[in-house]
Amino acid sequence: MAADSRTIVAPTDAELLQAQADLWRHSLYYLTSMALKCAVELHIPTAIHNLGGAASLPDLVTALSLPQTKLPFLRRLMRLLVTSGIFASESGAEVETYRLNPLSWLLVEGVESEDHTYQKYFVLGTISRHYVEAGLSLADWFRKDLPAPLPSPFEGLHGLPLFHETTKLLDEELDRIVNKGKAAHDHLAIGTVIRECGDLFKGLQSLTDCGGGDGTTVRGIIKAFPHIKCTVLDRPEVIEAAPAHDSVTYVSGDMFHSIPPAQAVMLKLVLHFCNDEDCVKILEQCRKAIPSKQEGGKVIIIEILLSPSTGPIMYEAQLLMDMLMMVNTKGKQRDENDWRDIFIKAGFSDYKIVKKIGARGIIEVYP
Known part of the structure; x- marks a missing residue:
């Protein structure tokens, strides 16, 4: 067979540096998911809503009953979540304030609105330990020559299917969360x-x-x-x-x-x-x-x-x-x-x- 006449063109320095930054993003996207989970568990969207739709970092620290020492770390968390499009922000003359956008509006608890469907449990389900572990097992699942019908990676790892009457045998809290998350996802x-x-x-x-x-x-x-x-x-x-x-x-x-x-x-x-x-x-x-x-x-x-x-x-x-x-x-x-x-x-x-x-x-x- 004749050798392939095509030659591989090496990336330029600028392309390699951009590629490295892109690789960081793809490898570290899970931290955005974890930051979102943290915001949901701390009830940050609800706190901003209860504060009139806009809140500074000191406002949030007080409303969430967080130690004052965590303020600079909360700033870093919110900076990522704003850049990721989960919250909006405004920089005034003295202090930066954080606002809800349509995405974080879905994470506000207690809103009485026909078109508002609280999505907390969708977030908590999809970022749960059991889901993440199933994702981490994906390469092993591909390597296994399994008989039909193929189990999902989740079922292959945990021994029970998801969204099934037996799921609660694996973890009752997971079963409760994923069913609430499914309902919220379906109703939106x-x-x-x-x-x-x-x-x-x-x-x-x-x-x-x-x-x-x-x-x-x-x-x-x-x-x-x-x-x-x-x-x-x-x-x-x-x-x-x-x-x-x-x-x-x-x-x-x-x-x-x-x-x-x-x-x-x-x-x-x-x-x-x-x-x-x-x-x-x-x-x-x-x-x-x-x-x-x-x-x-x-x-x-x-x-x-x-x-x-x-x-x-x-x-x-x-x-x-x-x-x-x-x-x-x-x-x-x-x-x-x-x-x-x-x-x-x-x-x-x-x-x-x-x-x-x-x-x-x-x-x-x-x-």
Whole structure:
């Protein structure tokens, strides 16, 4: 074989120095996550909110009951969090003040607002010891020749799956945190979906929300569309803890085996926990539960829709969520081609991407 005629061009001094700085950033990003966790555990966003939306370092030290000796260290923590976009800051003539931005607004406790969903437990779950240890085991997981079905790195390391009835046997506090975090993650932006994609629900007489948890989503839908008869399907232990509501029917069951009939079935942030084969099985049950397309039958899917067109920051966030699924579950995030293949295998005739909202896509799938 002839030698490759291409030659490797050595980086310039400036490129190597930039590369070294980039390597520092990528190697040390975990410290930003730990700084965020620290801010959440100290309740810094809530303290800034309670101080009227702006706080100096002395204000924060007093409000958080921290020793005065920690003030210079708090300055360094806040400097990183401001630079990372987690807080905003203003430099006045005498003192720097810190303010909330949309990101830290999500971490304020006790706010009564329809579109505010407290995300503390999402942060604490994803930066928990068990998640981090699973990520650290990734290279070992790749090296192992494991029989199908492949366990996730999380399950391979800890011996139990995540988001499962047995997770509490590993750690009850972890199970509590990740379920609270999942609920907060799922409920965020449902108000936006209802406002910007209201046509999804116009004309519907009945809707089944699969994996609908405590019914927060359907209660929001009923508020906007009171005529829709809504059913929530979820695991027995979830349904038992759900609050009663006159307009919501709660059904305990398994979406792999049967789904309560309705004109539309909704799957909101459910399928990304599943491999492709399980997605097909669930969607086959959905198809059985709805009428024909001519009678208005459809499945509404709300999931992350991988696409570079969302921009580099949003796309990176989507890919990080895909890695989160790979490390901790048997699921994944999918692009449009992935979804199309699954819909065809499940026996559906057509689909439409209704709208992209942030990292998520809203898809209608027709029998």
